[in-house]
Amino acid sequence: MGETTPGVTGGDPFVSFQEVQKSYDGETLVVKNLNLDIAKGEFVTMLGPSGSGKTTCLMMLAGFETPTHGKVILDGQPLNNVPPHKRDIGMVFQNYALFPHMTVAENLAFPLKVRNMSKSEMEQRVQRALDMVQLGTFGHRRPAQLSGGQQQRVAVARALVFDPKLVLMDEPLGALDKQLREQMQYEIKHIHDNLGVTVVYVTHDQAEALTMSNRIAVFNDGVIQQLAPPNDLYERPDNAFVAQFIGENNKLGGKVEAIENGICKVRLDNGETATALSISDGGVGGETMLSVRPERVFIGDEAKDCDTSVTGKVEELIYLGDHIRTRMTVCGRDDFVVKIPNSTERAGLEPGNQVALGWRTKDCRALDRPEGL
Known part of the structure; x- marks a missing residue:
């Protein structure tokens, strides 16, 4: 498949990568001429082996990396010159990134505080977010008093508590054991179904991608090899790489x-x-x-x-x-x-x-x- 990947049809895309390239040394392209459109409310997974360019794409969307060439657009607004904290994006990382000295409730309130929200609205939103991840009575605990799965739920709740335009998840379940990982896959999928928030998810785990996604972009060597719903990728791979990587x-x-x-x-x-x-x-x-x-x-x-x-x-x-x-x-x-x-x-x-x-x-x-x- 070529280096241009068609996006979704019908209406303007919510997220759009347009002719995006990324090089760290000025010579080698880790992302090559990427064109990718994501619709509002979609759950799109970037899937591929290590070094395929998927995490770099996520970091460009988050604002932690800048494209060498091309544009990244969110909800009609070019992001290239918008700093990360002004992009209205929630992030979930593999290492949870919770503040250990704060309670669970204080961790969730932090992104609301920096947005100067009133105390009463903060309390309502924190409780709503905790209920959403089934941790309604855990607000007074500190992260060290929680299991890995509970900490990851708090991280998900914190990414959603301020109603972001977009949620990015970078290998968020990589540190969990198999059973807990599978349980969290379904929980994140159900949260997405209930809220209708747009999610861009990065993983190298094909089963995770197949379980959770509306569409999957399979990356290899900085190029999207195929972009399709899970059943299409499995039943109708476009090339040998996709056939061997999926299933x-x-x-x-x-x-x-x-x-x-x-x-x-x-x-x-x-x-x-x-x-x-x-x-x-x-x-x-x-x-x-x-x-x-x-x-x-x-x-x-x-x-x-x-x-x-x-x-x-x-x-x-x-x-x-x-x-x-x-x-x-x-x-x-x-x-x-x-x-x-x-x-x-x-x-x-x-x-x-x-x-x-x-x-x-x-x-x-x-x-x-x-x-x-």
Whole structure:
């Protein structure tokens, strides 16, 4: 995908990055020609590996970094020369950033004090924010008397207490354990649903992004690779990077032999043939990577009725309760995975056995072939 990413349609965007570039040394661009529009009330996640440019974009929106080129606009106002404290933006960080010498209520009142709000209105807003994160009776405690999850709730409440135009969250759940992290994902999602506030969220955790977002911008090397709702990213990745970064993905190398009506015929590296949707392959004669999700692969007798059928050798079966994760060698690769529901008959599925595998053309995408595949 190119370096320009289409935004939302219908009305003026609430947040807009226009031709934004960022370099720290004057030579290397960490953000490359970014165009991104976000609608009012959206929950958009910037997702990508370390160094992909996502946090830099968030910091430019917050005002802690300045674009080398281009404009950042919030609610119709260019932000390039607006200092951070005048942007009316709430921030939530991974380390909570609570004042340890203040009570929870005093922490929440702080952004209201600097806005010269009356004492009675401050008290009302603080209590409302505490109730919103289910900490209504915790106002008198200090941060050190709270668990990590409670401290993070206070940080979320503090970001929302002054009714900001926009809330930015930078890896806010990174320090929490798995169970608490998942619980907080749902809580933040529900707060967003109830308040309708615009949220821009940064994470490298794909499950977190899929759980919480209206749309996800997948970053790599300073460029948005794809911008789409969670189900589109998972079911319809635009390129090999997105297919491999979002969810589990089986990849097979081959060469495109023919393309007709958006469907390509591919000669796999081991000589077998397959059909797939032509998405970002190299065209007829070009190298491609086939992408098919583990839960979309049929095995045994069911495979024979599929559009594509290949042979696989069973390497390993891992029992995971609701499904059996079956690792196989297919087309010379020993990392091909099939997820088999626990209720399915598993006759013949023993390590060392050869079995038929198959998939429907609509579930397989012919994408660009990464180096090393």
